[in-house]
Amino acid sequence: MCRWALWMAVVAAFGAAAEPLSDTPTPDPALVRGDLQVWAWNIAAGSLNKLVPGFNEVFPNCRVNVHMSGANLQSRFLLSLSAGVGAPDISQLQIREAPRYSITGKLADLTDVAKKYETMFPASFWQDCVYQGRIYAIPWDMGPCAVFYKRPLFDRYGIHPEAIETWDDYIAAGKELVARSHGKTRMLCLATGSLGDFFELLAQQNNAQIFDAQGRVAINSPEMLDVFMLLKKMFESGIGANIAAWGPEFMASLKADSVATYPTAAWFGGTIRDYAPDTSGSWGVFRLPAFCPGGLRTSNLGGSVLVIPDQGTQKYAAWKYIEYALCTPAPQIEQYRSFELFPALTTTHGDPFFDEDVPFFGGQKVRRLFSMDIEKIPPMVRTTDWMEAMRYISQALSKWATGGLEDPAVLLGRLEDKLSRRLNRAIAP
Amino acid sequence: MSHATGASLRMRVWRHRHFYLFISPFFLLFAVFGLYPLLFSFYLAFTKWDSLTPIEWVGLGNFATMLHDEVLVTSLWNTFAIGCMYVPPMLIGAFLFAVMLNASWLRFRAFFRAAFFLPVVTPMVVVAIVFLLLYGQETGLLNYLIGLFGMDPAPWLVSERWSKPSIAILLVWRWTGYNMVLMLAGLQGISNEYYEAARMDGANAWQRMWHITMPLMRPIFVFCAIMSLIGTVYMFDEVFVLTQGGPGTSSTNFGLYLFNVSFTDFKFGYASCMAYTVAFFVFIASLLILRLRKTSTE
Amino acid sequence: MKRALTYILLTALALVFLFPFYWLLISAFKAKEQIFVLPPEFWPNPWRVANFVDVFQKTHIVRAFFNSAFIAAGHCALALFLCSLAGYAFAKFPRAPGRDHLFAFVLATMMIPGAVTLIPVFVVLCKIHAINTYWAMIVPGAASAFGIFWMRQYTMDNVHTDLLDAARIDGCGEFAIYWRVVLPILKPALGALGIVLLIGVWNNLMWAFIVLRTENMYTLPLVIYLLNGENRTPFELIMAASLVATVPLVAAFLVFQRQFIQGIAAGAIKG
Numbered sequence: 001m002c003r004w005a006l007w008m009a010v011v012a013a014f015g016a017a018a019e020p021l022s023d024t025p026t027p028d029p030a031l032v033r034g035d036l037q038v039w040a041w042n043i044a045a046g047s048l049n050k051l052v053p054g055f056n057e058v059f060p061n062c063r064v065n066v067h068m069s070g071a072n073l074q075s076r077f078l079l080s081l082s083a084g085v086g087a088p089d090i091s092q093l094q095i096r097e098a099p100r101y102s103i104t105g106k107l108a109d110l111t112d113v114a115k116k117y118e119t120m121f122p123a124s125f126w127q128d129c130v131y132q133g134r135i136y137a138i139p140w141d142m143g144p145c146a147v148f149y150k151r152p153l154f155d156r157y158g159i160h161p162e163a164i165e166t167w168d169d170y171i172a173a174g175k176e177l178v179a180r181s182h183g184k185t186r187m188l189c190l191a192t193g194s195l196g197d198f199f200e201l202l203a204q205q206n207n208a209q210i211f212d213a214q215g216r217v218a219i220n221s222p223e224m225l226d227v228f229m230l231l232k233k234m235f236e237s238g239i240g241a242n243i244a245a246w247g248p249e250f251m252a253s254l255k256a257d258s259v260a261t262y263p264t265a266a267w268f269g270g271t272i273r274d275y276a277p278d279t280s281g282s283w284g285v286f287r288l289p290a291f292c293p294g295g296l297r298t299s300n301l302g303g304s305v306l307v308i309p310d311q312g313t314q315k316y317a318a319w320k321y322i323e324y325a326l327c328t329p330a331p332q333i334e335q336y337r338s339f340e341l342f343p344a345l346t347t348t349h350g351d352p353f354f355d356e357d358v359p360f361f362g363g364q365k366v367r368r369l370f371s372m373d374i375e376k377i378p379p380m381v382r383t384t385d386w387m388e389a390m391r392y393i394s395q396a397l398s399k400w401a402t403g404g405l406e407d408p409a410v411l412l413g414r415l416e417d418k419l420s421r422r423l424n425r426a427i428a429p
Numbered sequence: 430m431s432h433a434t435g436a437s438l439r440m441r442v443w444r445h446r447h448f449y450l451f452i453s454p455f456f457l458l459f460a461v462f463g464l465y466p467l468l469f470s471f472y473l474a475f476t477k478w479d480s481l482t483p484i485e486w487v488g489l490g491n492f493a494t495m496l497h498d499e500v501l502v503t504s505l506w507n508t509f510a511i512g513c514m515y516v517p518p519m520l521i522g523a524f525l526f527a528v529m530l531n532a533s534w535l536r537f538r539a540f541f542r543a544a545f546f547l548p549v550v551t552p553m554v555v556v557a558i559v560f561l562l563l564y565g566q567e568t569g570l571l572n573y574l575i576g577l578f579g580m581d582p583a584p585w586l587v588s589e590r591w592s593k594p595s596i597a598i599l600l601v602w603r604w605t606g607y608n609m610v611l612m613l614a615g616l617q618g619i620s621n622e623y624y625e626a627a628r629m630d631g632a633n634a635w636q637r638m639w640h641i642t643m644p645l646m647r648p649i650f651v652f653c654a655i656m657s658l659i660g661t662v663y664m665f666d667e668v669f670v671l672t673q674g675g676p677g678t679s680s681t682n683f684g685l686y687l688f689n690v691s692f693t694d695f696k697f698g699y700a701s702c703m704a705y706t707v708a709f710f711v712f713i714a715s716l717l718i719l720r721l722r723k724t725s726t727e
Numbered sequence: 728m729k730r731a732l733t734y735i736l737l738t739a740l741a742l743v744f745l746f747p748f749y750w751l752l753i754s755a756f757k758a759k760e761q762i763f764v765l766p767p768e769f770w771p772n773p774w775r776v777a778n779f780v781d782v783f784q785k786t787h788i789v790r791a792f793f794n795s796a797f798i799a800a801g802h803c804a805l806a807l808f809l810c811s812l813a814g815y816a817f818a819k820f821p822r823a824p825g826r827d828h829l830f831a832f833v834l835a836t837m838m839i840p841g842a843v844t845l846i847p848v849f850v851v852l853c854k855i856h857a858i859n860t861y862w863a864m865i866v867p868g869a870a871s872a873f874g875i876f877w878m879r880q881y882t883m884d885n886v887h888t889d890l891l892d893a894a895r896i897d898g899c900g901e902f903a904i905y906w907r908v909v910l911p912i913l914k915p916a917l918g919a920l921g922i923v924l925l926i927g928v929w930n931n932l933m934w935a936f937i938v939l940r941t942e943n944m945y946t947l948p949l950v951i952y953l954l955n956g957e958n959r960t961p962f963e964l965i966m967a968a969s970l971v972a973t974v975p976l977v978a979a980f981l982v983f984q985r986q987f988i989q990g991i992a993a994g995a996i997k998g
Contacts, residue, residue: 071956072936075693079937082480082695083849083858086940104481384482388694395499422494424477424487438824445823447901451816452829454809458870463836466847473846480850526740529733543984544741547748550980550987552930554948555969558955559747562754568763570750602744607991614992663842665933670952687842692937697846704843712838 021113021308021315029059034317038066040092041073043270044140044304047339051331055324062317080309081106087309089318093137095128095303100384102131108308108315110135117327120347124204124379129305137305138326139344141335143265144370144377145201145299146285148272151362153260154284157181161286165297167230170289174239177260188261189250190240192401195231196394197245197301200380201263202227205299206291207378210393210419215383216428219393220416226291228408231397235405251275263288265301266370270340273360281359285366298373300380303344342370349374385423392418473701480697491702501703503678504686507593511682512661514597515604520653522601523608524646528638530609531616542613545606553603553666560599560671561586589679592672596680599667604660608653615649616642655715662711683707748973755779755970759963778967787942788968791950792975794861795929798946801865802928803921806874811917814878815909819891830879837872849937863938864928864946874920881916882909919990922983929976947972 040048045068052064067088080086081104093101101107111134118126121139129137147170149161157180159173174187190198203210208223234240241259243249253259254276262268272283287297306326308318325331332343333353343349354367383389396415400406420427442449477485495501526545530538548556563570564585572582585595623641632640663684668674674681674689681689687707691700754762755778756771782788816823817830848867849858857863886909894904910917935949945953951968954960980987 068957071953072693075936076940078481078695079692080940083853083938083940084856085859101481104479106481424485424490441822441824445820448816448820448823448826451901451905452813455813455833455870455875458809458866459836461851462848462867462870463839463844466844466851467839469847469850470843480853526737529737532730532733534730535733539984541737541741542988543981544745546984546988547977547980548744550926550930550976551748551973552932552948552951552976554932554951554955555751555973556747558951558965558969559751559754562762563747563750565763568765568767570767573765573767602747606744610988610991659840663840666930669932670955684842687845688933691846697850701843701846704840704845708840708843711840 021108021110021319029320030061032059032062032317032320034062034089034314036062036064036090036314036318036321037088038064038090038092038321039073039077039088040066041068043339044092044341047335047341048325050338051325051334054331054334055321058324059317059320062321064321081311084311087311089308089312089314090322091307091309092140092304093307095125095139095142095305096382096386096390098128098137098305098307099131099382099386101307102129102134102136103384106310107136108310108312108319110138110308110319113319113323114138114327120327121344122346122374122377124300124377125303125344127379128382137307138322140304140306140326141267141341142303142344142374143267143301144342144374145205145263145265145288145301146366146369147288148262148264148268149284149286150260150279151282151284153177153181153185153257157185159260161284164286164289166293166295167289167291171233171237171239175237178239185257185260186241187239187259188241188263189243189245189253189259190234191242191244193398194245194394195397195401196390198263199227199231199393199397200390201265201299201301202230204301204378204380205288205296209381210386210389211381211383211425212428213381214428216426217416217419217423218381218428219419220412220427224412225408228412230291231401232405232408235401255279265303266342267302267340269360269366273340281362283361284364285361285369287369287372296373296376296378298370298377300377336367346374383425389419389423392422470701471705473698474705475702476698478697479695481695484698487698491699492706494699495703495706500678500681500686501683504681504683505707507678507680508662508682511593511597511600511680512658514594515600516654516657516661519601519605519657520608520650522605523653524612524650526605526609527612527616528642530613542606542610545609547606548603549607554670556599556603557667557670560595564595586672587676589676592676592680596667596671599671600661600664603667604657608657611653612646612649615646619645651718655718659711659715662707748977751966751970751973754966755963757963757966759961762962762966775963778963779971781961781964782967782971785964786950786954786968787945788947788950788971790943791945791947792971794944795946795948798861798864799925799929801861802869803924805865806869806871806924807917807921809869810871810874810920811878811882811910811913812905813875814880815882815886815905815913817875817879818882819886819888819909833872833875837876841868845937852938858938859940859944861944864931864935867934868928871924874924877920878913878916881913886912915986918983919986922979922987923990926976926980926987 038045038048045066048064049066052066055064056062077087077091080088081101114135117138118135121129122142125139125142129135129139147161147164153159154161157177159177164170164173170187177185177187202208203224206223206226208221208227209218210224212218241253243253243259254272255278272279288299290297306322308315308322312318325335327345329343329345329348329351332345332348333351335341336343336348337353348354349371354371355365356367357363358366393415396411396418400411416427419425473484474491475486475488477487477490526541529535530541535541566572566582566584566587569585571585575582584591586592619642623645624637627637627641661682664682665684665688668680668682668685669688672680674685687700687704690696690703753769753771756774756776757768758775758778761768761771813833817826817833820826852858852863852867857866890908891904894908899907929946930948931946932948932952935946936952939945939949951965951972954965954968
């Protein structure tokens with residue numbers, strides 16, 4: 001009996017697969033029925049769950065079940081997409097992976113219903129949600145970057161964050177910090193084995209692309225050379241602590257004096273709150289140092305999207321939930337308030353919530369700080385094998401950092417070659 | 430003459446038609462789930478495919494990638510290391526248990542046999558979960574017992590150096606009974622006449638063991654060794670549930686790595702290439718081991 | 728004296744080997760705090776039956792049990808039928824042209840490692856829309872060359888051709904001969920092979936993880952594995968579910984111990 005039902009579902013899904021979600025005039029919300037399954041992880045899942053009551057006020061006949069299933073999420077999602085059965089109605093994906101899934105044709109085409117929201121999201125983000133002009137994902141949260149710092153340490157060693165405007169300033173301040181603390185305190189965590197995130201942050205900040213618009217390997221560029229030279233300088237200056245990101249030592253450093261700053265994304269605030277709630281009030285944020293005076297002082301790291309697998313049978317209801325959670329300001333602000341998920345929805349950024357003093361950061365208006373210059377963040381061209389390329393780059397960075405930091409120009413030449421070979425892509429001229 | 434043979438062949442086939450009918454279900458299933466996959470897999474080894482986008486031909490590209498794949502090398506090394514850690518103690522243990530159970534005067538044989546064999550029939554998930562508890566860093570029973578002896582707790586599952594031994598211990602527990610049963614059957618297959626003759630010649634128990642039992646058991650030993658080593662290459666459940674291959678890649682064996690490449694990264698082409706290559710080498714290695722056995726049998 | 732030592736040693740070892748089962752048993756009856764307490768408790772105090780009530784209410788274990796049972800029964804039935812039929816054919820039709828070559832081919836297929844065929848079989852199942860059905864677990868792997876080999880051997884040893892000839896003279900159809908004459912004789916071998924196959928398919932995790940995509944189709948090991956992966960599943964629930972999953976197998980094993988061990992040994996000795 002259950003197999004029969006499954007066959008029906010498969011056939012129905014097949015039938016529904018061809019059409020993009022259409023923007024018919026919204027029927028009576030009470031008529032929108034559904035029993036939606038949503039896959040998300042950790043904080044994000046909790047956040048989505050919190051929004052369900054509000055959603056049900058508008059759409060009372062729609063049930064939403066958010067699964068925080070951690071085990072092998074990617075594997076199970078891909079298996080279900082591939083097999084055409086078993087995928088949830090809505091799934092969370094990292095923004096970096098979105099292009100990989102958009103190309104498959106297994107995600108619902110949201111162009112007709114979501115086009116009107118295009119201008120409400122940053123271009124850099126929206127780009128990864130679109131494939132060949134069709135929209136397949138909706139941006140959820142993003143990770144605008146700045147530097148979290150510990151006020152007590154800066155005060156103790158006389159470092160002034162306002163004076164740090166460029167990365168050179170940052171390195172100089174770092175050297176002073178290390179000198180004055182006699183090596184006890186380092187400026188940041190710079191482990192040779194976990195450079196991937198920091199690299200991505202810097203690359204996007206400086207518009208150093210890995211691929212060009214035609215998907216060719218474009219890593220050997222002056223902008224990328226800047227990024228590598230900066231990393232080389234940082235390593236050579238001795239301001240970094242060799243603490244692997246997200247390891248136990250790293251988490252412990254949040255409460256200790258070993259590391260003074262964390263250049264990373266807004267969502268890191270949530271991590272600090274979770275792990276070191278007692279340090280409330282002693283943190284501050286200053287803008288990301290620029291590559292050169294007057295340059296861009298922010299970047300993006302991380303962020304997620306929500307997608308609707310095409311095999312679902314309740315796509316309209318699913319869309320209504322996504323629209324509610326991601327495209328309307330109030331729920332997005334709620335998620336920022338409760339779970340530190342920085343909304344990608346730019347229309348929220350004018351909300352007074354962003355101008356509040358945040359006690360955790362010593363009363364600083366950090367939300368306003370994070371929201372500055374978001375529209376100026378250069379989009380990062382992401383291809384479907386982005387994650388694989390990043391893996392090769394991380395491995396190469398690790399070898400480079402532990403192997404004596406050879407001339408970056410040489411390294412870039414080799415990387416270009418390797419990426420081209422492994423990913424079967426031409427090299428951009 | 431050929432005409433006559435042809436007619437007689439057709440007639441013979443027709444006469445024995447039930448034979449072909451009866452074996453056809455097997456061959457049919459094999460064609461769909463054995464032969465076709467084998468050929469398709471071979472083809473995939475030369476392609477790049479994630480099952481969601483069109484297949485791309487890459488020729489020898491996957492083989493080239495294999496040469497530079499550090500994780501593949503690590504997984505093969507891990508497989509070898511885990512095999513070395515667990516197979517010798519397990520085979521020795523299995524043999525000793527079998528010898529003890531083979532004693533003609535032993536009672537409660539069924540009980541002991543069941544006790545040692547039960548780990549084999551238990552779902553691996555359950556075994557791994559129980560061992561997760563026992564291996565617990567702070568609250569695990571093993572570390573507690575170690576503490577009673579005044580030693581530091583061992584980082585069973587959180588240290589890169591300890592993850593392989595932890596798996597090896599689990600494997601010994603799980604598979605000793607299985608190999609014991611095989612060896613027991615082998616021991617029972619040795620005719621008593623040999624022992625009688627040796628006893629009459631004045632050989633003591635140790636000599637009987639060394640000169641009769643061991644040589645006659647050699648085929649079983651070789652068989653068990655090969656099966657265990659091949660098993661270590663492809664084993665999945667144990668690693669998947671207990672350590673997920675971690676920490677890092679320290680306990681990733683080939684079976685888990687293949688699964689990850691296949692069904693987590695969804696690189697079907699590369700996975701097929703790896704599977705074929707490793708299967709080929711395992712096959713060669715098995716042949717070599719069998720060869721060794723043949724040349725040393727008088 | 729030697730005997731006493733042997734008994735002591737064997738008993739000690741047996742207890743060591745059985746200890747994890749004991750730990751499973753008592754953990755399933757503990758509350759979460761008791762599972763992770765130091766020093767570890769060797770006797771639950773009290774014995775919490777609530778865990779099992781929770782397991783039956785909050786997880787899909789009943790459904791998973793049914794799925795596992797149905798799949799195991801289906802797989803065994805199919806495989807036993809195929810293997811006994813083909814094994815009988817290979818054993819008792821000596822003059823069929825090409826028989827020996829075909830049998831050699833069957834033996835050769837035993838050398839194919841499953842790892843090489845995983846992906847294509849998955850793809851085939853996707854294409855025929857058999858993913859997430861019982862067929863996906865039952866059919867692949869039912870064509871067991873090892874099974875045929877064993878059935879053929881057993882048939883040759885135990886089924887007398889005179890019996891078959893007599894039946895043919897009586898006008899019995901070939902399939903009827905197989906069904907009514909041969910099968911009953913094969914019962915012990917079928918039992919042994921059956922139980923080996925049963926335990927194999929019941930405990931299978933990897934294939935279940937790959938082909939079963941919705942919760943209502945999950946098998947028992949898969950349910951337990953996924954329970955363990957969930958972020959917030961209480962551990963005592965996992966232990967209780969594990970116990971529920973293990974008990975039937977242990978029971979089946981204890982009852983059919985001899986057949987099972989015979990099955991394992993037979994395969995290896997002749998292999």
